[in-house]
Amino acid sequence: MSKRRGFDIDFPETPDGVYTGGGRKTASDESARPSVPAGTRRGPMAAAISENAEALRDRAEAERAIREENDRLAHDYVRLKRAGLITDLVPIDAVLTTKLTRDRAAGPDPEIEELKASIREVGLSNPIRVEPVGDHFELVQGFRRLSAFRELYAETGDEAYARIPAGLVASGEALVGLYRKMVDENLVRRGISFAEMAQLALSFARDPATDTTDIEEAITLLYASAGRQKRSYIRHFATLLEELGGELRHPEAISRQLGLDLVKRMGDEPGFSAGLKTMLAGQGEVSSDYEVARLTDAVKSAPKATPKPKGSSANAAAKTTLRCTVPAGTVRCAARDGKVELAMERDFSSIDRHRLEAAVAAFMAALDD
Structure with a gap:
C-alpha cells in the first residue's frame, strides 16, 4: 500500500494572520483590520x-x-x-352626503361663486372632512366646498378639481359626534339662518339612527356650544317649522325677529296658524322677498276677534294684577277669566318641559286647596 503524502500550504504572512486570497494590501486596509494576538492564524x-x-x-x-x-x-x-389630521386627495364622485342631514337649505347658494373664484385663484385652504366607509367616503364637514369643486369640474373638466383635499375622520364615531362636528363648524360661519339650524334639529330628532326623538333634547345635544339665548331662538324656529314647514318655500329667509313674532302670534291668537297655512298654500312658487313680505304683513295685521264662548262669565272683562318677589326676581301676574299670565326677566323656554309641567301642576293644585 502506497504511503499517503502530506503537504502544507504556505499562506502569505499578514499582520493579523488572516489570508484574504492574496493581493496587495493598502495601509488603510491594514489599519482597519482588528488586532489579533501574535501567533494566531x-x-x-x-x-x-x-x-x-x-x-x-x-x-x-x-x-x-x-x-x-x-x-x-x-x-x-x-x-x-x-384626530382628523390625515389629509388625502379623494375623488369627488366617491364622497357621499347621505349619512348626515345637511344644515343648508336646498336651492342655489348665492355665495358659491365667491368660493369658486377663491379656489381657482389660491386653491382650497381648508380641506373637507370625511369618514371612510368601504370604498367610498361619507361627508362630515364641507358641503359647500365639495359643491364648489363639483361645479368647477363640471364647468372646466380640469382634472385638478376631480379630487378634493379631505381630512380623514376615524371610522365608527357615534352619529351624534359627527353631527356635532358639522354643527360646531357652522355655528361660527356667517350666513346660516335660525330656520336652517332648527330644521337640522328636527331632522336629527326624526332620524331613526339616533337615540333622540324629542326636539328639546336634540337642540341641547347639537347646539351645546351655543349660548342659552341662541338655543331659545332655535326652539322658537323649530315650533314655526313644525307648524308651517310644509308650506314655507324660503324659511331660511325669515329673520330672527320675524320668526319670533310669528311664533308669539301663533301662541296668542287661536286660528292664526291655520290662517297662515291657508295663505301660504295658495301662493305657489314665489321669491323669498315676496314670502317674507306676506309673513310680515300677516304679523302686523290686526288680530281677528274671536266669538265669545257660550256660558262665559259675565265678569270676563275683570282683571287682577299683582307683583310677587321671589328669589329669582320680580314676577308680574295678570289674571282674568280663563287666563293667567306670569311675566319676569327669565327665559322660560330654556327650562325642561317636564319641570314646567310639574310647576304648572303644583300651581293649579295650590289654587284648588
Whole structure:
C-alpha cells in the first residue's frame, strides 16, 4: 500500500494572520483590520464565517431599526387619523352626503361663486372632512366646498378639481359626534339662518339612527356650544317649522325677529296658524322677498276677534294684577277669566318641559286647596 503524502500550504504572512486570497494590501486596509494576538492564524473558511456572521449582525440591526421606525410611523398615523389630521386627495364622485342631514337649505347658494373664484385663484385652504366607509367616503364637514369643486369640474373638466383635499375622520364615531362636528363648524360661519339650524334639529330628532326623538333634547345635544339665548331662538324656529314647514318655500329667509313674532302670534291668537297655512298654500312658487313680505304683513295685521264662548262669565272683562318677589326676581301676574299670565326677566323656554309641567301642576293644585 502506497504511503499517503502530506503537504502544507504556505499562506502569505499578514499582520493579523488572516489570508484574504492574496493581493496587495493598502495601509488603510491594514489599519482597519482588528488586532489579533501574535501567533494566531485563521484560515480562509474561518475568515469567511466571521465575515458572514458580522454581515448577518449588521443586517439584523438594520431590520430592527426599520421595524421600529415602521411601528412609530404606524402609531403616529393612527393618532393623527383619529384626530382628523390625515389629509388625502379623494375623488369627488366617491364622497357621499347621505349619512348626515345637511344644515343648508336646498336651492342655489348665492355665495358659491365667491368660493369658486377663491379656489381657482389660491386653491382650497381648508380641506373637507370625511369618514371612510368601504370604498367610498361619507361627508362630515364641507358641503359647500365639495359643491364648489363639483361645479368647477363640471364647468372646466380640469382634472385638478376631480379630487378634493379631505381630512380623514376615524371610522365608527357615534352619529351624534359627527353631527356635532358639522354643527360646531357652522355655528361660527356667517350666513346660516335660525330656520336652517332648527330644521337640522328636527331632522336629527326624526332620524331613526339616533337615540333622540324629542326636539328639546336634540337642540341641547347639537347646539351645546351655543349660548342659552341662541338655543331659545332655535326652539322658537323649530315650533314655526313644525307648524308651517310644509308650506314655507324660503324659511331660511325669515329673520330672527320675524320668526319670533310669528311664533308669539301663533301662541296668542287661536286660528292664526291655520290662517297662515291657508295663505301660504295658495301662493305657489314665489321669491323669498315676496314670502317674507306676506309673513310680515300677516304679523302686523290686526288680530281677528274671536266669538265669545257660550256660558262665559259675565265678569270676563275683570282683571287682577299683582307683583310677587321671589328669589329669582320680580314676577308680574295678570289674571282674568280663563287666563293667567306670569311675566319676569327669565327665559322660560330654556327650562325642561317636564319641570314646567310639574310647576304648572303644583300651581293649579295650590289654587284648588
